[in-house]
Amino acid sequence: MSELRDLYQEVILDHNRSPRNFGHLDDANRRADGHNPLCGDRLDVTVKVVEGVVTDLRFKGSGCAISKASASLMTEAVKGKTIDEFNELFDYFHRLVTDETLSVDERALGKLAVFSGVRDYPARVKCAILAWHTLKSAVSDSQEVVSTE
Ligand code: ZN
Numbered sequence: 576m577s578e579l580r581d582l583y584q585e586v587i588l589d590h591n592r593s594p595r596n597f598g599h600l601d602d603a604n605r606r607a608d609g610h611n612p613l614c615g616d617r618l619d620v621t622v623k624v625v626e627g628v629v630t631d632l633r634f635k636g637s638g639c640a641i642s643k644a645s646a647s648l649m650t651e652a653v654k655g656k657t658i659d660e661f662n663e664l665f666d667y668f669h670r671l672v673t674d675e676t677l678s679v680d681e682r683a684l685g686k687l688a689v690f691s692g693v694r695d696y697p698a699r700v701k702c703a704i705l706a707w708h709t710l711k712s713a714v715s716d717s718q719e720v721v722s723t724e
Contacts, residue, residue: 583692586648591640596650600633609636609709611701611723616642620709628657629714634706641699646706648686658714665707672703 603621610617616638623631632654634646649668653661670677671684672693681688693703701723708723 580692583689586686586689587640587644590644590647594634594643594647596633596647596654597635598633599635600631603631603633605713607709607713609705609712609723611638611642611705613698613723614639614642614702616702616705618642618646618706618709620646620706620713622710622713624658624714627659629653629655629661632710634709638705639699639702641693641702642705645690645703646709648690649706649710652685652687653710661710661714665711668707669704672700 599619600621600623603623605622605624606620608617608619616636618634618636618638620632620634622629632650634650636643636646652664656664667684668687668690671679671687671691675694677691679688679691690703693699705723
């Protein structure tokens with residue numbers, strides 16, 4: 576577990592410093608805003624969905640390292656997946672950051688596995704999950720601003 580904790584720091588720092596898929600997707604057909612008032616994190620997610628597949632996505636925003644790194648890793652994990660696959664991953668990620676009893680399958684999760692480290696910092700769960708809630712809202716075609724509250 577301590578190896579995973581070191582990796583957690585490393586991955587968060589790396590994705591915070593150079594976030595992947597950062598910006599605004601010009602040919603997006605879905606978008607949503609997310610806000611985590613507890614920490615002040617704000618995200619804007621733009622997504623292109625073609626025949627039920629997330630073909631491309633970007634995020635913008637300001638917030639803490641965890642919210643940014645989580646958004647960055649999420650965009651990498653979700654690109655090319657169907658909305659059903661995303662919804663499954665959403666549920667799994669939610670359990671990963673909150674459920675102490677869930678064993679972490681690093682092979683299945685890849686780098687997302689490092690977010691099990693958030694379990695040690697319950698106040699940061701909403702930072703880690705914000706991007707996921709925002710993307711869920713975007714692909715559900717809701718135009719509302721998402722709040723983790
Ligand atoms: Zn935060």
